[in-house]
């Protein structure tokens with residue numbers, strides 16, 4: 198058994214690049230003791246911790262949404278604030294700090310900052326890992342928080358003096374029980390609803406097993422949701438927080454209110470709900486931007502990208518940024534394409550990297566920096582691609598990237614068919630479910646076979662980008678932008 202030197206800290210990367218959560222959970226449970234030890238040994242050391250924060254005046258309008266949420270939660274529930282202290286009562290009623298660096302000076306080896314440090318009933322620190330709506334899966338979230346709690350435990354002697362200055366009656370001994378909270382907007386949890394992703398009951402069962410294993414070693418891993426309203430102010434208005442059972446589903450009603458960036462459409466004149474499938478984008482951010490201006494997504498819309506957002510075109514980075522931001526405005530589902538699969542494979546495998554580069558990955562790397570290095574791609578973009586799902590189903594439709602076997606249920610389809618096989622090479626038949634299947638992957642004109650529709654119109658190959666609204670039949674086609 199080969200444990201990576203960073204223990205759980207390295208597992209965070211491993212989890213966000215894989216979609217097979219159950220295997221990941223089982224592996225981490227088997228290796229728990231060894232990972233714990235490795236994390237402890239590898240934890241960065243800091244001589245002094247800057248726990249006390251200055252006020253939030255420095256927040257910029259264009260600050261990352263996650264940072265704005267961290268500061269909003271801190272400023273509302275900070276030690277000494279006058280607001281009622283009901284954040285995650287009774288376990289965590291106060292916030293001591295945000296963006297707490299684990300190292301002196303620069304972030305090293307990927308060990309970052311603790312998003313929020315809360316205070317529990319015993320005056321001990323609570324590690325809170327905050328994710329925005331498009332963040333990585335709940336297991337990756339909680340494993341990251343776990344690694345940070347272990348780092349604090351390892352540093353307690355150095356951490357205590359700073360903590361003691363901010364928190365009254367701080368315990369001098371190293372805490373043996375730690376509360377770690379995965380906190381995210383309600384919309385994040387809605388995305389992990391069984392219907393919305395492959396994170397189904399089986400995955401939640403596996404995550405629960407991991408949570409139970411961690412508890413045996415003194416780490417209480419918990420999940421929580423909060424509501425955020427953004428009225429255009431610098432800081433979002435953070436509404437009620439509440440604890441979640443890990444299998445709990447957040448309903449549509451509890452989704453966040455989000456700012457409309459592209460337009461201020463009157464919701465009364467909008468159709469109540471649109472279901473929109475978008476074909477292969479292949480790095481053409483200008484074209485996608487134009488398409489979104491035509492679609493004008495609102496918070497009641499669901500947009501399904503059929504895969505192959507990346508590679509070939511000039512600006513994969515811009516495409517991913519657009520789609521990540523879109524996730525804060527409406528419901529977005531991204532299907533995993535063969536190009537995302539090749540890109541994910543390349544992350545930790547130099548042989549796979551050559552294959553990726555020759556399939557349009559070179560252009561992808563150049564969009565992140567002129568030196569054309571895979572290392573220029575930031576973690577949050579990798580994390581985002583790690584959330585792409587192999588297929589998605591609604592009551593009437595199935596969405597997948599390339600193809601399918603007509604007599605096989607979707608959760609048993611081979612990935613070679615889902616992501617690689619062209620409908621020209623292997624013409625599909627009506628799926629046994631009776632649902633209409635919407636695919637991309639095979640460039641050409643838009644094809645509607647009745648039981649199956651392909652909307653890849655060759656964007657990235659000099660063609661066009663096409664989207665179709667499936668409830669009303671509206672079609673948008675944008676010729677690929679020359680730039």
Ligand SMILES: [Mn+2]
Nearest residue numbers: 505534535638
């Ligand atoms: Mn494809």
